[in-house]
Amino acid sequence: MEKAEAEPSASADSARPWQSYTTVYTNAKAGMDGVDKEKVQRTVYEMSKGSKYFENEERKEAFIRQKIDNMRARCAKLSASDISHYQMVADKRILELEATRDLSRIWLHVDMDAFYAAVETLDNPSLRGRPMAVGGMSMISTANYEARKFGVRAAMPGFIARKLCPELIFVPTDFKKYTYYSDLTRKVFQKYDPNFMAASLDEAYLDITEVCNERDLTSGEIAEELRTSVHEVTGLTCSAGVAPNRLLAKVCSDINKPNGQFVLPSNRMAVMTFISSLPIRKIGGIGKVTEHILSGVFGINTCEEMLQKGGFLCALFSRSSADFFLSVGLGLGKTDTPQVRFRKSISNERTFSATDDTALLYQKLAELSEMLSIDMQKEGLSGRTLTLKLKTASFEVRSRAVTMQKYICSREDILNHALKLLNAELPLSLRLIGLRISHFNEDKDGHLSDPTQKTLANFIISGDASGKNVCEHSLLGSDTSDSHFMVDPENDLSIDNHETCHYVSEDLLDSNLLSDLDHCNFNLSNNSGKIDNNNELPLNGSVAKVNAPNVVGCAPKSHQIKVSHLVEADSFSFSEQCESNRPDRARRTNNDLDDGVPSSNQKEQFLWVNDYKCSLCGIELPPNFVEERQEHFDFHLAEKLQKEESDNSRNLMLNQRFSQRDHTASQRRHKRHKSSKKEGSKSSQKESKHLPIDMFFVKSNQNF
DNA sequence: GGGCAGGTTCAGT
DNA sequence: TTCCAACTGAACCTGCCC
Secondary structure (H helix, E strand, O other): OOOOOOOOOHHHHHHOHHHHOOOHHHOOOOOOOOOOHHHHHHHHHHHHOOOHHHHHHHHHHHHHHHHHHHHHHHHHHOOHHHHHHHHHHHHHHHHHHHHOOOOOOOEEEEEEOOHHHHHHHHHOHHHOOOOEEEEOOOOEEEEOHHHHOOOOOOOOOHHHHHHHOOOOEEEOOOHHHHHHHHHHHHHHHHHHOOOOEEEEOOEEEEEOHHHHHHHOOOHHHHHHHHHHHHHHHHOOOEEEEEEOOHHHHHHHHOOOOOOOEEEOOOOHHHHHHHHHOOEHHHOOOOOHHHHHHHHHHHOOOEHHHHHHOHHHHHHHOOHHHHHHHHHHHHOOOOOOOOOOOOOOEEEEEEEEEEEOOHHHHHHHHHHHHHHHHHHHHHHOOOEEEEEEEEEEOOOOEEEEEEEEEEEEOOHHHHHHHHHHHHHOOOOOOEEEEEEEEEEEOOHHHOOOOOHHHHHHHHHHHHOOOOOOOOOOOOOOOHHHHHHHHHOOOOOOOOOOHHHHHHHHHHHHHHHHHHHHHHHHHHHHHHHOOOOOOOOOOOOOOOOOOOOHHHHHOOOOHHHHHHHHHHHHHHHHHHHHHHHHOOOOHHHHHHHHHHOOOOOHHHHHHHHEEOOOEEOOOOOEOOOOOHHHHHHHHHHHHHHHHHHHOOOHHHHHHHHHHHHHHHHHHHHHHHHHHHHOOOOOOHHHHHHHHOOOOOOOOOOOOOOO
């Protein structure tokens, strides 16, 4: 294979070493056209050189180079017949992809110009015309266009930005402000496409096909009008791109930034011409690593070259990757409007001064667990995969994950499992710890977590719809019930005794571990991290696995029996109610709402801001999600009533009502899921087995 | 060997 | 003076099971 043109020669490397130090800042951003790139690169290099961060960057670079070398070697080994074969594969695939081309939709991508910085300037006009960045000395989120002239940009450390531009003004981030302005822009977007897709606070995709047709206006006119409207409402400018698909619309919105727009006509010729010379890095999904690989291995720098080297791409990449690259070469992208996207994971992470003080690290982990638990409870989420992210003092990033059998959301559960993951890595000097929970209840069938459902379940069990107590770990209380109701709804609610006992056992296991942890925490603060632990909890990293049965042995058997009976009884009466009580949904709703509860109209008024966003929790549900909205409303209603009502009998009555509804909803989802799922899938089989808990640690093969 | 689930990394904002 | 973020979705890789 030919060598990549982008790679500097060895001699150039030694004379101008900064040229080979590629950072994210190497990729040009809007407003940086006149920047002295070499000067910026040199400054960044000089500021970074010798630091641990720099060393890690070099390690990463070396790894990518190694990968490139390996791929080149694989390319070199391809025989003439191999190459001919893969070329045929590519040609066939290109034809198939071409057949999917849809030019019937008109997509508009709106991108607010230097959003955070613009909002701050609006708030404080004295910043106008002066170089300014939002963020701090460690990292900046965005920079205004005056600052960009100096090479300052988002994702750049503040101390480097200041070196590039000594006059730079730093403004701390204020997400409340940005959310407020973001909501204003979304009000405007909704007028043009009620189902618009918000990509972030400052970006959105709109399908403007209908509005163009209805008003007999060109896409350019609509884009112009929308941008004017956004400016009138917010005082902020935005840029827009119009194209037949979202991938291209995104590229187009960057072309005339700031405060401009670009329309790519909806015909194949225009698309192919546009895409032909487009650098691959402009495409969403192609980042620094992929760019290096494509350039280094195949000499691919423009989208057009994706097609020219299609045979090699098919030979060396997976089908899905090759398809993506070929699609890029053809200028294809998504044209459909996806259903409401639910969150798939929730996480938090914190950077701090690097430390190997175990006590301090435990403390950080406890804080993160607490924060994550609060965030999850706010959204009514529980998940069963916990990922621990670590960044060592030398900037090496590791992640370690564990998937539990039960869904968790309490601080104690999170901390319990996080500690096990962390302990397997210690001793270690760390500068960042992060926790992430994924695999939310229900998400494997494509219907991502509906907070209402879970929280309602919690409400039924604990009588606390806020979830506040639900996740508190108690031996006999909510958590046990939790495990019962958090079980995938596709499992019938009539629970097999044996299975119930099994779950209970695990809960007890966790409870015991938890008490160990509490003990640890207690000692932590008193003994500077020297933890006295009589049980199996690993503390020095030497024990990688917790032996469940050893710990289960600590739990009194009577508790297990009691709990299993408790759950069983609950589930029986619950199922029984649902079987004997399936009244008409609407009728039941109306009856319920008669009890001094807001009417449907009132509900709409107080709950759905702009007809799509819940005013109470912020969750977004479009108007056509009638049932989901109803359930969501019920949740808030339950929450409200729970607070107001002290009368236990009334609570009981409501609990029964919502039990019915929750079960009906579960059944509906269950039905939907079944219809979309292959019979006798392995996952179902696996779940029915309820394999013993729970932990297995996998070391990553490659870390940076 | 295909399908699937779990774990890790990349990329975007 | 300050010394490289936080969060999320999705692709990719690997190992296991049938």
